[in-house]
Amino acid sequence: MPSLTVSLSERSYSIDIGHGNLDRAGAFLSSLGGGTVSHAVVLTDEHVSSYGYARIVADAIADAGIDVSLFVIAAGESSKSIETAATLWETLLEDGTDRKSVLVAVGGGVIGDLAGFIAATFARGIRFFQVPTTLLAQVDSSVGGKVGINLPGAKNMVGAFHQPVGVLIDTATLETLDATQYACGLGEIAKYAVSLDAALFERLESDAADVGRRDRDILSEIVFRCCEIKAGIVANDERETTGFRALLNYGHTFAHVFETLVFETLGDYRLPHGQAVAVGCVCAARLALKLGRVDTAFLERQIRLLQRLDLPTSLLDLGASIEPKRAVDLMNRDKKVENGRLRFVLPIELGRCELVGGIDPRTVMEAIECDT
Ligand SMILES: NC(=O)c1ccc[n+]([C@@H]2O[C@H](COP(=O)([O-])OP(=O)(O)OC[C@H]3O[C@@H](n4cnc5c(N)ncnc54)[C@H](O)[C@@H]3O)[C@@H](O)[C@H]2O)c1
Ligand SMILES: [Zn+2]
Numbered sequence: 001m002p003s004l005t006v007s008l009s010e011r012s013y014s015i016d017i018g019h020g021n022l023d024r025a026g027a028f029l030s031s032l033g034g035g036t037v038s039h040a041v042v043l044t045d046e047h048v049s050s051y052g053y054a055r056i057v058a059d060a061i062a063d064a065g066i067d068v069s070l071f072v073i074a075a076g077e078s079s080k081s082i083e084t085a086a087t088l089w090e091t092l093l094e095d096g097t098d099r100k101s102v103l104v105a106v107g108g109g110v111i112g113d114l115a116g117f118i119a120a121t122f123a124r125g126i127r128f129f130q131v132p133t134t135l136l137a138q139v140d141s142s143v144g145g146k147v148g149i150n151l152p153g154a155k156n157m158v159g160a161f162h163q164p165v166g167v168l169i170d171t172a173t174l175e176t177l178d179a180t181q182y183a184c185g186l187g188e189i190a191k192y193a194v195s196l197d198a199a200l201f202e203r204l205e206s207d208a209a210d211v212g213r214r215d216r217d218i219l220s221e222i223v224f225r226c227c228e229i230k231a232g233i234v235a236n237d238e239r240e241t242t243g244f245r246a247l248l249n250y251g252h253t254f255a256h257v258f259e260t261l262v263f264e265t266l267g268d269y270r271l272p273h274g275q276a277v278a279v280g281c282v283c284a285a286r287l288a289l290k291l292g293r294v295d296t297a298f299l300e301r302q303i304r305l306l307q308r309l310d311l312p313t314s315l316l317d318l319g320a321s322i323e324p325k326r327a328v329d330l331m332n333r334d335k336k337v338e339n340g341r342l343r344f345v346l347p348i349e350l351g352r353c354e355l356v357g358g359i360d361p362r363t364v365m366e367a368i369e370c371d372t
Pocket of ligand 2: 252
């Protein structure tokens with residue numbers, strides 16, 4: 001089974017990738033150093049639970065001789081809330097969770113972020129283990145230790161850096177993802193390719209059709225490569241203090257404001273994150289073009305790949321539109337603005353990018369305007 005290490009001295013951990021390997025969870029937990037595991041709490045959402053993934057994980061843990069409890073919560077972003085966190089803290093207390101317990105997240109990024117946050121805070125920190133079941137969680141959110149919940153008006157506003165003790169990826173779980181969730185993962189994969197790995201970009205170009213039909217071998221290679229890229233960056237800038245980890249955010253400054261503005265306008269509708277990222281990548285490339293950093297061929301090649309992966313390249317493809325001026329105002333209020341100046345991850349060439357500051361807001365507006 002292919003395996004990678006996230007090298008963070010005493011917080012190092014492995015990422016194991018396979019197909020049909022959920023039952024390895026028990027062996028993994030029983031092999032953990034740093035004190036024996038007396039008890040495991042598996043957390044999943046009702047949707048993931050209906051496919052039986054969490055049950056396989058829980059049974060494998062029980063077979064390894066570890067006491068196990070399984071809790072199922074409502075699916076969806078609204079579970080990353082203070083209310084759900086408070087309920088879970090109480091549930092863990094009643095379940096006898098202590099510092100020898102491990103919290104096991106079986107699900108997408110919502111379950112991973114929430115379980116990680118609960119693990120970071122309960123009893124001043126217990127161990128947690130990630131079993132990501134969406135493509136987005138497998139290539140992105142399960143690795144790197146950013147955990148958290150949302151405040152009513154601010155996504156991921158309360159959280160921590162809390163690394164998992166391991167990540168177990170079963171690419172067979174991707175077979176049950178709906179088309180939108182699958183596309184969301186592809187949006188993040190395209191982000192890695194354009195900004196950090198030209199070879200991955202070329203691979204996606206040549207094998208887009210196989211990727212589209214979820215070919216098992218290609219998927220595990222791609223998931224492996226994305227985890228490898230993220231692991232390398234996290235190992236060098238775990239807490240995003242040097243600007244290096246920020247390079248993982250290509251397209252994200254645009255995507256975040258698109259998500260916020262569409263949510264504000266349409267009330268209960270959220271743009272799917274990975275699809276918003278795909279559109280954000282187009283805006284970032286267009287901004288780079290306007291700043292003379294890349295040529296038109298770069299922008300067009302990126303758009304062609306996104307289209308071949310069935311990803312949106314404009315907000316209009318997602319049935320949404322926003323006011324560019326409002327988007328830039330919102331970017332100025334974002335937590336990533338430094339000294340009042342907008343910063344973006346912009347490409348230098350295929351597979352290479354850098355963090356660029358001091359960009360004129362009017363140019364940013366123009367990069368969005370072409371899209372609305
Ligand atoms: N921590 C990080 O570094 C990081 C990075 C990126 C995103 N995130 C967070 O991740 C979250 C989004 O993650 P997501 O897209 O995985 O969303 P999600 O967890 O809500 O999962 C999407 C949907 O897919 C369902 N699902 C999960 N696995 C499935 C499977 N195998 N088959 C069928 N359905 C399945 C879920 O029940 C849910 O309905 C956001 O809250 C975002 O903030 C965190
Ligand atoms: Zn993202």
